[in-house]
Amino acid sequence: MSSLERVGVSLDQHLLAEFDQLTAKQGYTNRSEAIRDLIRDRLSAEQLEKPTANAVAGIFLVYDHHSTALTNKLLHLQHDHVLNIVASTHIHLDHHNCLEIIIVKDKVQKIQALADKMGSLKGVKLSKTNMISIT
């Protein structure tokens, strides 16, 4: 962790009041922290635009767990990427549906390709991937 630097920003009073109100609602007790988080978010979003950036992601899949063929295909796909899959968590949503969250560390484009493959399997009803850049 490198050392801290102090930066000054001039802000219109009205804009500042609105920002303080929003961040207080979110739970921030510190304006500096709220601004830092905006900057980190922006940089992370920028990183994720690059196909070769390093990222960690959760691939969320909703599927019918009665389909044993699907469970096997998902396992095979995970084993093909075994070095990059960190963990997976399985949750029962209702009698038919379960949610599986597969956590992967890889390049952005590799994660996207794996998520596409998993999401397109017959029996997977919904898929949605959450990516975070890591540096």
Place this chain on the structure above:
Amino acid sequence: MSSLERVGVSLDQHLLAEFDQLTAKQGYTNRSEAIRDLIRDRLSAEQLEKPTANAVAGIFLVYDHHSTALTNKLLHLQHDHVLNIVASTHIHLDHHNCLEIIIVKDKVQKIQALADKMGSLKGVKLSKTNMISIT
């Protein structure tokens, strides 16, 4: 316009260097301005979450202008909202397709309903709305 206030933010040197690099690439010559824009963007996004917030929007529609029935329906919809429609711009994309950008000032939910109605008309191939909150 209210008066300016000076705010101090402590930032990790490494984070600051990355932010300076990104904003220089975008064209910013001033770090303070880049941070202000992040704050304005965040507040604007928050406003647009409220169905009754005031906004101005461009409804972009791609359609085949050979369909005269559609042109009439679009005109009728615009006249129903005549007090809120500010302007519209028509652009020829190719032999068949044109792009119409209809600029509307209204509440978020009213704009969304109008955009849905226009986008669902037969002959409209693509529609995409860009909203900006106004205070």
Place this chain on the structure above:
Amino acid sequence: MSSLERVGVSLDQHLLAEFDQLTAKQGYTNRSEAIRDLIRDRLSAEQLEKPTANAVAGIFLVYDHHSTALTNKLLHLQHDHVLNIVASTHIHLDHHNCLEIIIVKDKVQKIQALADKMGSLKGVKLSKTNMISIT
């Protein structure tokens, strides 16, 4: 325009009922049209991922029109891209603020670079770009 092909899709009754309800609310009178629009949207989103794809965009800028320096810089930027700028529309939002919508036809990455440059100018308070792929 090529000829039409008929495609059959099997859908769970419950899913279909939900979809019919949503699209009726949006204004669709025809299920086939609603599905076509989903497909066109998906393809357009995919195209816009490619930096060299052709697109048309509206760059929305909110700025204080009392800043004559800014108005000149915006004009210069537009003239540098004169072959690609199709039109621009100017709207008075209130005493201080105006909205300018600059319509550009270019490659995705060129449009993004121009939008970044315009959005980072001192005096531009908000900027937001709406892109549509053209084929």
Place this chain on the structure above:
Amino acid sequence: MSSLERVGVSLDQHLLAEFDQLTAKQGYTNRSEAIRDLIRDRLSAEQLEKPTANAVAGIFLVYDHHSTALTNKLLHLQHDHVLNIVASTHIHLDHHNCLEIIIVKDKVQKIQALADKMGSLKGVKLSKTNMISIT
């Protein structure tokens, strides 16, 4: 699970060819499945617009695990929502940073409020929430 219904959609040949190419790249072996997934995605996105819709979410938090105060605050927040927190997974990213994925089942607005509170804690560097609607 209700019974299946067969729906016919007329599609321009050119549009269909593009769609088949995209979905083959993603891994779909079946066009009907690809269209069903588009419909499910659209319905899920619509549901998540409603603050009181039921959802399951992963709240992703990147933080420095050397901050014991933060770890305690996160645990307290989780215990306040104990009935809704399904599981949490902790991953070491590097010497300083870890990623915690907290899985919550609740109403959309409750999940958002919890994610805001967690994301605004001092020491949390990045937060990003992935929500899926459940019916």
